[in-house]
Amino acid sequence: MSPAEVSLEKKAELLLNDPAALANHSVHAWQHLPRAEVDAIQLAALKRRFALLRDHVPVLKKLADAEGVTQLERLDDVVPLLFEHTVFKSYPPSLLERKSFGQINKWLGKLVTPEMAERIAGADVSGCQGLDDWFAAMDKAVPELRISHTSGTSGTVSFLPNSVREWEKAAAIRKLFVWGQEGRDMPDPDMHSIYPYFRKGYLSHVRANEFMVRALLPAEQNFHPAYPATLSSDMLHLGAKIRAAHARGTLDRLEISPELLQKKKAFDKQQAEMPQHLAAFFDEAATRLRGKRVYIGATWNLLHGMARAGLERGLERIFHPDSFITTTGGAKGVVQPEGWREEVLRFTGVSRLNETYAMSELVSGSNPRCEHGNFHFTHTVIPFVLDPETSKPLPREGRVTGRAAFYDLGADIHWGGFITGDEVTVEWDKPCACGRPSRYVTGGVQRYSEKNGGDDKITCAATEGSHREAMDFLNTIEQ
Helix, strand or coil: CCHHHCCHHHHHHHHHHCHHHHCCCEHHHHHCCCHHHHHHHHHHHHHHHHHHHCCCCHHHHHHHHHHCCCCCCCHHHHHHHCEEHHHHHCCCCHHHHCCCHHHHHHHHHCCECHHHHHHHHCCCCCCCCCHHHHHHHHHHHCCCEEEEECCCCCCCCCEEEEEHHHHHHHHHHHHHHHHCCECCCCCCCCCEEEEEEEEECCEHHHHCHHHHHHHHCCCHHHEEEEEEEECCHHHHHHHHHHHHHHHHCCHHHCCCCHHHHHHHHHHHHHHHCHHHHHHHHHHHHHHHHCCCCEEEECCHHHHHHHHHHHHHCCCCCCCCCCCEEEECCCCCCCCCCCCHHHHHHHHHCCCCCEEEECCCCCCCCCEEECCCCCEECCCCEEEEEECCCCCCECCCCCEEEEEEEEEECCCCCECCEEEEEEEEEEECCCCCCCCCCCCEECCCCEEHHHHCCCCCCCCCCCCHHHHHHHHHHHHCCCC
16 A cells, blocks of 8 residues: 555554554655655654653653643644653662662653553562663563663763664664665665674663664674673763763762772773774674675764774775665764764775764664755654753744754653754755755754853753652652
């Protein structure tokens, strides 16, 4: 059945639950859905998601009750219910210091549906001695859930509760682009994937490996990580805490257990040896996979490090030209060196680097950059541009600059609306010269914290009292 023959409600259902099917698993169709149709489908999908979650996600119910929001008629009606992105790290930091993972689970339960909260509460985390233990225990106890975390550059990591199905839907959209898919039954292109980092881990972009392997590759052995082991979240968290304490001038007051310190020494040694290890890894990959069609998805700094290591060893144009190389974000606060894209292209042998505007909090929101340099919004997220001071919605017309906010329609066990720390300029009306009808971010993306000298106080569109009550409710954890 063609998309034109499907009802609006059915299209909304597909966008929520099987978005690739909305475009009949065609990347061309996905990128050329008409604007007016996407607007209508997104509004219908948002109404449905709100109806499903409004009274079932505790912190959302608290805020919606306080704001008197019982239904949504327009997209902008959801703006008072968008959370600050810091909501996912609003737990009392002392809980981590005390290894009170049962209490963290209680906090997490207020962010998700009752069924998932019950599953989380039932997990035995009493023996967990750190983040690595906790994540592993949660994966085992609640296999339909994948909790990931952010890099925690502030010293506090965000915990993101996403369902397995949410990750699978996002991977299916990625498959459209990587395979150049034009139908559900397209033959498997026998791809390989090179990942210049760890095979497993709980950091958000490493978490994605599990699902990309399933969606894109014919078998696990086609995935080639630089490190087959699991990346330690305990070490990442400790490193972030040390950097934050150093920036505040409180490093002398930071307490680190002897066990963690010993683990850190081993991790630091591994990091110091990484250039030599990667050089050997790239030599082997170049030999085994030369001319093969590969998928490489990594943060820009990992990609560039891979390319430089390869180029220094005389390795150029290694892979099949139809390979798919993609990157987003990474290495916050680090200035991107001039020419890094060209070095990646020269090493890999592809003609185009697929860049996206994305963030850990948006599993479904990978917004691809077109050949004219604009980031086109994917249909699984609803974008908003807010006044940077009040967080009130700015007009969805013309060219508007302000604070980016999103509603992630793929989020099915937690509320997907949040406000970012990013300043963007969105073109709502003028079509892009690339021919894709979707709205897009033009120009670069800048963090307000960088623009304002390190300070960025986000104001929610909800009344101050309503938002404070919701956050107080979230952070009140019964003993």
